[in-house]
Amino acid sequence: MPSSSFVRRYNSPLVQVILLGLVCLCCPGMFNALSGLGAGGSMSSNVALTDAANGALYGCFAIVGFFAGSFTNTVGVKTTLTIGSVGYAIYSAAFWVYDRKQVSGFVIAAGAILGCCAGVFWSAQGSIMMSYPEEKNKGKYVAIFWSLFNIGGILGSVIALALNLENEAGGVSTGTYTAFVVIMIVGIFFSLSLSPPSRVVRPNGTQVAVAKSAHWTHELKGVLLLWKEWRMVALIPAFLASNWFYAYQFRVNAVYFSASARALNDTMYWALQIIGSLSIGFLLDYQGLGRRARGLVGLGVLFVVLMAVWAGGFAFQLTFDNSYNNPLGWKDSGFGGPFVLYMMYGLSDALYQTYLYWLMGAMSNDPSLLARYAGFYKAMQSAGAAISFGLDAVDIPLRWECLVCWLLVFVSFPLIFLVANKVTETNMSVDEIAAAEGVDGSDISDKHSNSFVEVSEGKPQYNLA
Known part of the structure; x- marks a missing residue:
């Protein structure tokens, strides 16, 4: 019957991952667009306030993230996503209030609330994205999700660009925040459209394993056991590095460019994320090579690209410092080079994070375990971001921020290799x-x-x- 065919397709992993991508398009995708505008889109003089809010955000994110897998396994992925998505709308609304009433305390409090919500949100997201697909499609599904997620960043940036095209001041218009809040609320409703995992059936006829709620002591034990798993411990530097550079990159966008140029940079930053994720996602699923070989080839590509991008970034950073006060517009001479570099930052981010998701997905097919992996990953990632935003808040020289970002990424590669070299051809029983x-x-x-x-x-x- 047509209706049963529709239900089967709706409950397929592909459709569910697409719906997940739409949720992330509207919520964290728009959040990324807001953050990428620099200082939450506000005047550059409020960089310290935004850094304080981000410090609270990522600090709470890091703490909650360690236990987020247990929360997800107990409450369920659908409910967890809905709860988590609410925090993004609150955060964006706080900047709207600040723009109108200058209430700085609400911005910091909203950052802390979002940190808690995001911790559980990304655990549920990771469980769905890494456990729903067949093993041969995990890279492609990560790429599909990442593309939809970053369309949110593009959409938000285009909105900001359209509303601020002639705005050469430091901050964006009030209407920008209003548009972001509305889209984030739409994302909350998208989260309600997801099917329960028990109804999801893969194309090969296998069902997704359902994470059963366990006693809190068992869940706590599961979280603590992650610290004994050498692969997760080895990946800690990579997890720390994976969001560490945001504080630096967004600060450069805020300091070096005008409002309209920042919006354009932001648009292309997220656009290149799509290209990067799709490229490495399809490489990692190329069936002409074994899974371990694909992992090692992908890692080699990743190393070459990231080292080249950060070398170029450091050379660019040596041309200006923290006191730079002549924002560059997109019509100005000399805009092309920094513009291309900023796009390449987006490309390298997508390559790095897509690879890490694929690598964790290659370690297990168990949704409950993958929820813990995702929570652990996002906790470490957020701890790194909290530290980097804290360093940015004390206004250390930007060249040192850039160098630390580069070195942290470099140090992560030998440890990633140890894990990738142990990837097996399947985790299926x-x-x-x-x-x-x-x-x-x-x-x-x-x-x-x-x-x-x-x-x-x-x-x-x-x-x-």
């Missing part, structure tokens, strides 16, 4: 492989002579070479 191939489990064992590999929580998984 024999029963799951048999169900997907429509054969008996014993036939799978006869067909493949490889041994089981041990993964978290003692569950054996079949390692197909």
Whole structure:
């Protein structure tokens, strides 16, 4: 029947990841656009206030993120996403209030509220994005999600650009904040449209495992066990680095460019994120190579691109300092070079984070475990962001901020290699492989002579070479 066909398609992993992307388009995507405008879009003199709000945001994010996986597993991914998305609308509304009434306390409080909401939001998001797809599609699904997510950044930047095209002052118009709040509220309603995980069926006929609510002591034990998993510990520098550079990059956008140029930079920053994510996502799912080989090739590409971009960024940073007070407009001479560099910052961000999501997705298919992975990742990521925004708030020389960003990314690569080098060809159990191939489990064992590999929580998984 047509209706049942519609239901099956609606409950497919692809449609659910698209809906997830739309939620993130409207909420964190618009938040990124607001942040990317520099100083939350406000006058550059309020950089300290925005840094304080971001410090509260990422500090709370880091604390909540460690336990977010347990919250997600207990409450459920759909409810968790809805709760988390509310925080983004509150944060954007706080800047609207500040623009009208100059209430700085609300901005900082909203940052703390969003930190708590975002901690659980991204745990649920990671669980869906990494556990719903078939293993051969994990890179592509991350890329699809990341593209939709960053369309939010583009949309927000285009709105800001349209509303501030002739605005050469430091801050954006009040209407910019109003538009952002409305779109974020739409995102809250999108979160309600997601199907429960129990209804999601992959194209190969396998169902998504449903994370069952466990006693809080079991969940706490699961969180603590992540600190004993060498792969997650090895990835900590990468997790810290993955958002560390935002404070520096957004500060450069706020200091060096006029309002209209900042909006244009922001638009292309998120546009290049889409290109970067799609490129590496399809590379990581290329079936002509084994999964481990794809991971290592992708890591090599990642290293070359990021080192080149940060070398160029450091050379650019040596041309000005914190006291720069002659904002460059998009019509001014000399705009082209910094504009291209800022776009490449967006490209490298997408490459780095898409790769990390794919790598974690290659470590397990268990939604409950992946929710903890995502929470741990975002907690460490936010801890790094909190530190970097704190450093930015005390106005250390921008060249040192740039150098720290570059070195932290560089140091992460040898440890990422250790994890990528241990990627197995599958995390599926024999029963799951048999169900997907429509054969008996014993036939799978006869067909493949490889041994089981041990993964978290003692569950054996079949390692197909």
